[in-house]
Amino acid sequence: MESRSVLVVSESSLSVDDLDASDGTVSVTVLTGPTEVFEKLTRSAYDCLVLPARVHDRSAVELAYGIRSLFPELPIVVAGSDPDSVAPRSDITVVAADSVLEDAVAGAVADRLEGDPPAVAGRPPSPMETLLLSIFTEMPHHFYAKDTEARHVLMGRGFNEPTDRIGLTDVEVGELQDDHGKAALQDELDVIEGRTDRIEVEEFLDLSAEYVETVKVPWRDSTGDIAGIVGLTQDITERKEREHAFQRQYERLVKTALVAAHEFRNELQIAHGRVERLEAGTDETAAIVDSLDRLESIVDTVVDLSTTDSRLAEQKPVWLSRLCREIWDALTEGDATLQIDSDARVVADQESASLLLQNLFENAIEHAGPDVTITVGATDDGFFVADDGPGIDADSPDRVFDAGYTTDEENTGLGLYVVQMVADDHDWTVSVSAGPDGGARFDIGNVDLH
Template identity: 60%
Template sequence: MGSKPVLVVTTDGLDTVTLESALAGTQASITYLSDLTDLFDTLTYSAFHALVLPETADGQSGTDIAYGVRKLFPDLPVIVAGEDPAAVPDALDVTAVEPSAHLEDAVAAAVRDSLDAEPPAVAGRPPSPMETLLLSLFNELPDHLYAKDEQARHVLMGRGFNEPTDRLGLTDVEVPELADEHAKAALRDEMDVIEAETERIDVEEFLDLDATYVRTRKMPWYDAAGEIQGIVGHTQDITERRLREHAFRRQNERMVKVALVASHELRNELQIAYGRLEDLDDCDDTAAEIEESLSQISTIIDTVVELSTSDPNGPIQHDEIEQVPKQKHVWLSRLSREVWNTLAGSQASLTFDGDTRIVADQESTGLLLQILFQNALEHAGPSVTVTVGTTDDGFFVADDGPGIDVEPPERVFDAGHTAVAENTGFGLYVARRVAADQGWTLSMAESESGGARFDIGNVDCQE
């Protein structure tokens, strides 16, 4: 009779010499694995009849590791050495061996029981070319690939961003280093795919974890019967591109403000010129020529303002096609975090009162948030707390500053109005224009703490 290979992930808690002695006379042929990151490679490329995991390995729960293994090798017997059986979820089909003075003997007994069963269909045979191809893709692609099950728990991870085992068995909300609102949004996206509420997810987002910008795609993972059993995800680092876009957005905002300030001042001068022109004789040919020149200057000013506040990409060059903003589904918290990170110092803080997916042109909405955040930082100071929250028909941005003492409040949206001497007074004017371009409304009120609150309404939100 041939030997039956057994893979043992080693730690200091298991005496391998005693374990081998306890298995003497059986068909067990033990392979030891000290590097947990090689676990899935080893299980894929070699045949095994059983797997022994420690209670913890590299700071990770052996039960969580077993969770990922069982999803990809469903009939491979898994034994967790030194784990209280009561701590193992009922739905997880593994054998837990509680810690004792005779731990190795108890583990050996569990291994012997597993060897008496039929060899596992997947882990007990050499891999197919497709399996090795997919594993190579997970290991070698510089981006982050991962698979999650029907509960959105990690079962396989590539080497692109994380170690391939450090999140096994966990959903994103159970990963401590992820921001709470980011993790909740990610889990909700994934469950929408798993429950067939949406075909796939494609988002660009800022990761607070390591200050990178990523593009994430999530799509269904189908089993042999064509049923969805989880998701497959792909996350790509797009930091360099997003930083260029941020620089372009800031440059564009400066250009808009310069054009608006110039047009405002020129119109003031035009009013003076027109007033003086009325003192001249109406029949004077010179007066008529001056009036025509002033009219042309006014037209030029209108053109400059229109060009500076229109879409920088320009209109579509087909008469039969209307210009449509690049609208996508984006989580309000994700976009807010991304914009906030480019503006605020360490003293200021951003909090959230609810979250929602909005259908929006991401760049335009980013500019709108940038202006509102800047307004809070300028009026309330560097230690301001800004809250972004949801409403029945959109969202709001509020601060805990002194508020804006203006009567009527709508004056804050007038071109050139400012309470800060060095400001141009065109920020909120531009913000209202940006909101209106997407069919939204922008209004101001007092926040609960007495600061300023801006409500953005008529927004297409998806709860």
């Protein structure tokens, strides 16, 4: 038999002498863990792979499925697993053995080496293969590939070890929230089944990277058919923090313009009332009225210019929890608490939606006190923001959305007016009611849930 190469993964300390290679025709490479498996298989030629039943507390069968997606003809022998745990036609040989050293494993390897060398793993790599592997393993971002069932088959080192999720879908990954895992899986199936050719989404993750942006596109085989998806997830926390700083500055300018406009309109109303007491029809009164009208037009222009930008911005899917948490981190001090009851992706202009949520949070803190608990959750057609404060003190609750309406003389009465403006810009509905446990509840409806 011509010389063959075998790659063995074992968490026990082994030497080549421990393995049966006495005839000199089989060379053996031993790895103490799975981290370098893909690098070895890509950069060198191997004719068989041997895995223990468990690798880093993961089933070797899951790892084997990922490997077979990239090296479909590579013989794989798993020592110690239940043969029934392997799907039919998977072409993975399972041997009931306590370790990779047993004779039964060596016999299974010998049987698998009798055939022709595997077309991909058994030959030296092409420059393109080594180039792509370098992108996956060396770039600081998280690159990954998944098969037609959205199971991980290859991962970079951006956020995880390269084998932590091999063979698993995002729903089966424990670190991800259920809502996020299900949404990610559906996104990938949409790409795999041809319903879209690109997925792009930003989200807040309670992992090492707080804010991430994910792009997923089809992985096409040599015939052009979709073989799965290729994805890139990158940490955008620093970028988001800069955006938040600019956004807070913008929001201050908008509020300043709205407050100034409110005060100007009050004074203009008083001036109009006094002009009406003067003798009508004189040149003096006509000139005063013209000046007041021009001032009103200037005020309207200032308000329009300060609020138009958000109306024209692009609306994209965004996680409700991500918007809430980034606002909360920059907004609150003291004992106030934010609870996310349920999550959803909403289609919105993110800056405007942030302004809406910020004003609802500030309204709750102002009226319910610094130790308020605010709850946010998804509904069938949008989302709600509720607090455990004293509730709405108004004869007609909808009056709280009027510009200048306030029960506190030190308040401008513009916060909920801005909420109504943002809702109108998105063609959303907004209503207020008493919460189930007291306090106020604001429901935002007619929202496009993605």
